[in-house]
Amino acid sequence: MSESAEMEPTARVLPHELPASLREAGLTNWIREPLDDAVDRRRRIIVPPAAAVMGTPASACKGALMAEARHPDTVFMMGDNPALPAMPERPTLKDFFLLRFGPGPRTHLLQSARVARENGLGEKVITACLLHDIAIAGLLSANHGYWGAQLVAPYVDEEVAWAIQKHEALRYFPDESVGYSYPQAYIDYFGPDYTPPDYIRRDHEAARRHRWYMTARLVTINDIYSFDPNVVVDFDEFEDVVGRNFRQPEEGLGFDGSPVAHMWRTMIWPNNFL
Numbered sequence: 001m002s003e004s005a006e007m008e009p010t011a012r013v014l015p016h017e018l019p020a021s022l023r024e025a026g027l028t029n030w031i032r033e034p035l036d037d038a039v040d041r042r043r044r045i046i047v048p049p050a051a052a053v054m055g056t057p058a059s060a061c062k063g064a065l066m067a068e069a070r071h072p073d074t075v076f077m078m079g080d081n082p083a084l085p086a087m088p089e090r091p092t093l094k095d096f097f098l099l100r101f102g103p104g105p106r107t108h109l110l111q112s113a114r115v116a117r118e119n120g121l122g123e124k125v126i127t128a129c130l131l132h133d134i135a136i137a138g139l140l141s142a143n144h145g146y147w148g149a150q151l152v153a154p155y156v157d158e159e160v161a162w163a164i165q166k167h168e169a170l171r172y173f174p175d176e177s178v179g180y181s182y183p184q185a186y187i188d189y190f191g192p193d194y195t196p197p198d199y200i201r202r203d204h205e206a207a208r209r210h211r212w213y214m215t216a217r218l219v220t221i222n223d224i225y226s227f228d229p230n231v232v233v234d235f236d237e238f239e240d241v242v243g244r245n246f247r248q249p250e251e252g253l254g255f256d257g258s259p260v261a262h263m264w265r266t267m268i269w270p271n272n273f274l
């Protein structure tokens with residue numbers, strides 16, 4: 001221990017010493033150099049998930065990135081990434097909000113829930129608003145409504161998970177009868193000529209006929225796009241709602257053996273090689 005603490009950080013590799021292919025692909029940031037005060041001075045290679053780099057120049061450089069791990073004093077990232085705050089042994093929903101989600105998505109979720117509460121809506125809608133973009137915050141953006149619904153399904157009322165799933169499709173379709181117009185943000189994001197794919201159309205039509213339609217629709221109505229980044233909403237504001245509407249597993253999210261535990265573990269250790 002004391003020997004490694006006195007050792008010079010010889011494992012440190014300067015960016016110009018890395019293969020040109022990695023530098024050109026901008027992949028040097030996937031290599032975690034040892035921290036000066038780390039007991040273990042090995043470099044850690046983070047291999048980006050296929051879903052993150054498919055279709056980008058970075059996917060062609062995975063081999064070069066993996067070759068880096070064969071160097072001495074270098075291993076693949078497994079377990080805690082020192083760049084991320086440590087999670088407690090039995091993490092709760094609040095821990096994921098505070099220790100894993102970025103400030104933008106976190107604020108978006110909390111502010112949407114606050115708007116729902118200010119609009120006098122019920123706890124199911126407030127809960128759905130609080131969780132509606134949880135997949136964007138911590139997992140994957142593509143199909144975020146579907147991923148998000150699955151992530152929380154074992155812990156919330158079926159209606160809440162359903163609303164989270166369907167909000168994604170409903171977002172694309174106005175319902176003027178309840179004051180929901182096609183969002184300007186979507187025109188900015190996707191262009192005025194964008195048309196949603198068939199599966200989104202079908203899901204929207206089915207949702208319109210469903211008895212829980214308004215729950216999902218209310219998520220889209222309280223889903224805010226223009227918010228003041230300086231407004232801070234404390235998670236504790238929703239502690240009571242979460243306590244009544246989210247069945248926090250005793251073993252901690254990720255360790256309860258539920259069919260979605262692995263999804264929570266992926267957010268605890270998002271950079272694991274395997």
Ligand SMILES: [Fe+2]
Binds near residue numbers: 133144145167
């Ligand atoms: Fe969304």
Ligand SMILES: [Fe+2]
Binds near residue numbers: 108132133
């Ligand atoms: Fe949203």
